[in-house]
Amino acid sequence: MKKVELTDREERILRSIIECHIKTAKPVSSSAVVRNRSVPVSSATVRNVMRSLEDKGLILQPHTSAGRVPTDSGYRYYVDNVMEPRDLTDQERADLEGGIVGLATGDLGAVVAGVSRMMSDFARQLAVTVAPSGERELIEQVKLVSLEADRILAVATTRAGLTRSAVFELGRDEVGGSLADAAALVTEWLSGTPVGDAERTMKTRLSAVPEPTRRVIAALLETSPRLFRLRGVERVHYEGARYILRHPEFSHSAAFIGEIFDDEEALAELVKGRAERGGVSVTIGEENPKKEMKRMSLVVGSYRIGGTFGQMGVIGPTRMRYGRLVGLVDYISEIMDELFSEGGRRTRRSSDEAADGDRG
Amino acid sequence: MKKVELTDREERILRSIIECHIKTAKPVSSSAVVRNRSVPVSSATVRNVMRSLEDKGLILQPHTSAGRVPTDSGYRYYVDNVMEPRDLTDQERADLEGGIVGLATGDLGAVVAGVSRMMSDFARQLAVTVAPSGERELIEQVKLVSLEADRILAVATTRAGLTRSAVFELGRDEVGGSLADAAALVTEWLSGTPVGDAERTMKTRLSAVPEPTRRVIAALLETSPRLFRLRGVERVHYEGARYILRHPEFSHSAAFIGEIFDDEEALAELVKGRAERGGVSVTIGEENPKKEMKRMSLVVGSYRIGGTFGQMGVIGPTRMRYGRLVGLVDYISEIMDELFSEGGRRTRRSSDEAADGDRG
DNA sequence: CCTTAGCACTCTCTGGACGAGAGTGCTAAG
DNA sequence: CTTAGCACTCTCGTCCAGAGAGTGCTAAGG
Known part of the structure; x- marks a missing residue:
């Protein structure tokens, strides 16, 4: 070039x-x-x-x-x-930060969905988010909580401060007092282990555990796909399809837009490829490898949760407000990075104080 | 008529x-x-x-x-x-039931989002789901789980078997051993109370509680909006916008479809109005009160979680496969009703056995 | 009285012709 | 190098004609 x-x-x-x-x-x-x-x-x-x-x-x-x-x-x-990346107003920054902080304690799927929604509403464009695989997030601990009747809630927290939970059932007589033992043991096994290795680790260690704790862990192991695996469908998230229909360039032949949504995996790859270098990347029209995207532009940024990167960005016609969108995506990825980094908890707590303004 | x-x-x-x-x-x-x-x-x-x-x-x-x-x-x-409502194949029924059962222990937002997605993929139409307000769901119990550092996970379960959770922070020195006391007390207050009244109940009872338990409950109360309130945005869920773009009747002028998405509240009202009588309701073209919907049809059914009804259905051109869609919506609402009714838990557990086939 | 073959009729769709309008490219003068 | 003036080109809308599709009508047959 x-x-x-x-x-x-x-x-x-x-x-x-x-x-x-x-x-x-x-x-x-x-x-x-x-x-x-x-x-x-x-x-x-x-x-x-x-x-x-x-x-x-x-x-x-x-x-x-x-x-x-x-x-x-x-x-x-x-x-x-x-162009100069257009700064957001203080009000916009506060809204974005508040919204994302509110999501930051849920599971990865909720974070991804929520960020997509906020991004699309701010950008007035289609937003797409790719969650990090989550497999390399490090587990902090696992807790088991006895709910009513025979149901047990398993909660895993990760070093990045996210929680994952799943409910399973186990007869009250089968559990006895061994719930806390089981949770402590599993935490000991898994603390510091990547989420992706959790199932295997539990499986190999299970045989050495005496009853009745063993029975509890076996039941947990059966549930673990829901606890530790992120389904493909949850990794890519779209929001704001309505905005794309607004653009005069697409109001006539909108059918091809459907094609973009269809192949989620391909688009996820595309977004990932563009964002890997870090920073905000802009891909314009013909620069896109995908045929359906030749008339669209893509503004993507990346964020990091645990050991792996996720990406998010907006998709619109090549005729888009690049300055504003680059500013937006940049700011969101900055918030996300701070929030889910190792020292993220401090940032998260201080967000309440931020409402008082910067007097320091 | x-x-x-x-x-x-x-x-x-x-x-x-x-x-x-x-x-x-x-x-x-x-x-x-x-x-x-x-x-x-x-x-x-x-x-x-x-x-x-x-x-x-x-x-x-x-x-x-x-x-x-x-x-x-x-x-x-x-x-x-x-027309005769077309029955689904056994395979389709199994897929649907499996998918919904897998969602049934999460929070209301996840259920709604998941059902939307499945419905739209099966129908190959735009799916829309309105969650019941959730305010009249009855609380079963509240648990507080100490996570790592200063974070505490609050989990509320409801009679319908759903869970809601939120994380809040509280200094370890402020908690002491009073976490279990606080949870027991709050459960005593709230058990059998509608979710919508939880905050008020807690607020009036708080003053009589001695420290340090009081401090924990006060912190929980601050988090309770996230725990007990369903934001408006989470009540209406769309999925499958791409399918609407496929229809030749809309491929030319797709802009007006954006209008439908815009006024979520109005559409939620529309869907609710149609489904209140129970059963599956079909609304065709001009029968719709909303102007943007005059060329669309709506197939909606309702389900019940706790004391209130939710609705879900599909939206497409008047030229749609009514037989199949009525069958689909009917079956989904049937599953939902069984799953979240008072005796729902039995159904839920028996779903594992159903995999063995019906030999009884 | 219902059904059907045959035919004229009507309406859309496509392509070409034509005038108006918009905006450029070029030329020559400042 | 800049600019005013003007001819040129291309689109867009309208109009018109011919082809094609499918109907409505009529009259004959069961």
């Missing part, structure tokens, strides 16, 4: 075209650029510059006598060199 | 038109009906019958020289008098 150099005036005009096109969704004429007062020249001069921008592949005309529309390369130049 | 009477032949032809139109999405010609072999007459005779059906308002021609398309009244007659 050849590095494109633009003069200051070219850049201003490119910017004006892109920002006007993002607002109106229509080709931008030379006179519209002049009307924007972004450059103090006539429309004829703007036309000359436009021709030069077109030669460089940054804009194009849908047809001979139309205004100009940004190309994918044009958006790329804009994202790399022109 | 005047009761429409049809001869046997008229009914067969109506049926043929509707079922053919559901398959092809195109107007059905007289010769297409003859080709279906549903009646042993010529196309001219079919045309005469069609005219009579058209006079009765059951079908219409989009334009003079086109075939016939069912009207909303036509679908209504078909649903009321012609």
